[in-house]
Amino acid sequence: MIDHLPGKNRASAHFLLIVLAVAPLAVTACGTQTSHQPDGSSSLRSSVAAGAAPKPSGTADNLSKAAQKAAAQRAAAAPSGDPVSPTKTAVPGPGDYGFGKAAAATAGGEVVAYTPRLESGRVVVPLTIQNTGDKRMTYTVTVTVAGGQQTSPFSVTAKADGVWPGTTWPTKVDITASGLKEAAKGSKISLKVVKRDPFGNAQ
Template sequence: MADDYDFGPPAATAHNGEVVAYVPRLDRRRVVVPLTMHNTGEKRASYTVTVTADRGERGAPVTVTKKALNVSSGTTWPTQADISAPGFWNPKDTKITLKVTKDNYPLGHSR
């Protein structure tokens, strides 16, 4: 489950709670958004997640796409999106939005 990864508080959820983005954090001088994708379906699935980080007055939004392919039913796929951008900004003041596409064909072939 997503709680097993200790990513902290959620910043955004999508696709009926299957995809969760957590509050951005610094990781080796990079700003990252931890993500979990939990397949609640009965079949394997692939996820395409577009993460948009709005830094407000500190700069233009940053958009990153992450994929998780062939996620087994009932399992959670942890990953992170690197949203680093020029300039100083506080990751905790960042607004995160998600757009998710779930494909029930495990190799990502939409039909």
């Protein structure tokens, strides 16, 4: 079609045909790429694709609300009041009963009598009986008080049945009849102990 044109015009026509043939290819190639603008934003095609993507369904928020609701239900069902727990969980020893100063001891320190005290108008001698052996024992303790208004000693007996090894049995004897009116003055305490294995013989 352009062969009949003069040489210069023929060359110009060839160039124009090449440009027309290549231009659609260049436009198609550019259209398949995602170009980035100077401000970092994606091309229009990328923006449209991103807008078409599905949004999160909010499942995490639903789980969080369900967990909060379950926690509220547990709190409502919990019993009222503060939990109560012992401040000391060890087995109490003789000194843990607050009986004060020891007045007498016997049986290798297993039986201790404390200074007489007034309780509700009665004079009592507190006792602790601690089984330091390896089997259960029954203790019979005779507490003798000398002093006060009595001219002769006054005795009272206490018994602790089947005290477990490693435990302490707190008790007391009433000595009001001894005539002792003041808790510690003019009194002398002495002890006599008989230990017996409830399944064996006395010691």
